[in-house]
Amino acid sequence: xxxxxxxxxxxxxxxxxxxxxxxxxxxxxxxxxxxxxxxxxxxxxxxxxxxxxxxxxxxxxxxxxxxxxxxxxxxxxxxxxxxxxxxxxxxxxxxxxxxxxxxxxxxxxxxxxxxxxxxxxxxxxxxxxxxxxxxxxxxxxxxxxxxxxxxxxxxxxxxxxxxxxxxxxxxxxxxxxxxxxxxxxxxxxxxxxxxxxxxxxxxxxxxxxxxxxxxxxxxxxxxxxxxxxxxxxxxxxxxxxxxxxxxxxxxxxxxxxxxxxxxxxxxxxxxxxxxxxxxxxxxxxxxxxxxxxxxxxxx
Numbered sequence: 599x600x601x602x603x604x605x606x607x608x609x610x611x612x613x614x615x616x617x618x619x620x621x622x623x624x625x626x627x628x629x630x631x632x633x634x635x636x637x638x639x640x641x642x643x644x645x646x647x648x649x650x651x652x653x654x655x656x657x658x659x660x661x662x663x664x665x666x667x668x669x670x671x672x673x674x675x676x677x678x679x680x681x682x683x684x685x686x687x688x689x690x691x692x693x694x695x696x697x698x699x700x701x702x703x704x705x706x707x708x709x710x711x712x713x714x715x716x717x718x719x720x721x722x723x724x725x726x727x728x729x730x731x732x733x734x735x736x737x738x739x740x741x742x743x744x745x746x747x748x749x750x751x752x753x754x755x756x757x758x759x760x761x762x763x764x765x766x767x768x769x770x771x772x773x774x775x776x777x778x779x780x781x782x783x784x785x786x787x788x789x790x791x792x793x794x795x796x797x798x799x800x801x802x803x804x805x806x807x808x809x810x811x812x813x814x815x816x817x818x819x820x821x822x823x824x825x826x827x828x829x830x831x832x833x834x835x836x837x838x839x840x841x842x843x844x845x846x847x848x849x850x851x852x853x854x855x856x857x858x859x860x861x862x863x864x865x866x867x868x869x870x871x872x873x874x875x876x877x878x879x880x881x882x883x884x885x886x887x888x889x890x891x892x893x894x895x896x897x
Contacts, residue, residue: 605718608634610710614821616799629801634891640700651692653678659701677719706784708856710746717750770807775871777887780860781835787857793828829858846874
């Protein structure tokens with residue numbers, strides 16, 4: 599690879615999230631349908647003029663301030679390190695990499711930004727080093743980086759279970775628009791799980807397809823995000839975001855994604871979502887609107 603490789607790391611949205619149990623090691627078991635929005639970080643990688651398979655990472659973008667590109671804390675660098683470990687002793691002969699992460703998604707916000715970045719790094723570094731990692735092993739590497747990384751590898755709608763590593767096809771999605779809103783506050787996923795009250799929820803029966811947005815909203819209205827109540831206690835501004843979204847003209851459905859604090863709303867079209875932005879925007883809030891990411895159709 600001589601030219602710069604560019605990968606988009608799209609925001610992952612949980613349309614619902616049921617906590618179905620807990621493993622003996624403390625990890626919670628989940629059931630969710632994940633889709634991807636057009637909003638994305640962008641990772642650029644090129645081969646450096648040095649050997650050793652190391653990655654030097656620079657971070658910029660709207661949410662890049664304060665992020666550090668080191669092996670201990672950054673999932674992009676950790677993804678490259680995990681592939682280097684998979685190669686083993688021969689990795690010393692591989693070229694090093696220079697990377698730039700354009701961080702345009704809020705951090706610690708329930709839309710899998712870091713996980714999407716890690717998955718983008720796995721895809722890009724495999725191309726850079728010409729690696730053919732078997733799918734089962736790649737999913738194992740992704741799971742080791744984080745529970746949301748496997749679903750972000752392909753960036754297509756999927757039903758997630760286990761701790762996130764068991765993936766099945768999601769119902770076929772209708773055309774619709776989406777708005778994402780983050781109140782500007784980072785939320786700790788472990789803190790939300792600690793604050794969660796109540797028991798476990800069953801994994802629902804889902805149809806093979808949603809032919810219309812009304813069909814999808816009808817199903818989602820009978821499901822929950824089991825972390826939403828706890829997140830609203832930890833970060834009460836989430837309630838304000840949800841109220842603003844539900845009051846927005848054309849909003850058909852609104853819910854928090856993941857462990858928060860980002861919330862989403864569904865609209866009939868991307869244009870309807872765009873038109874509702876002014877009614878939702880508040881100082882300090884991040885607002886995005888547009889289409890779902892449809893792999894092979896939308897950049």
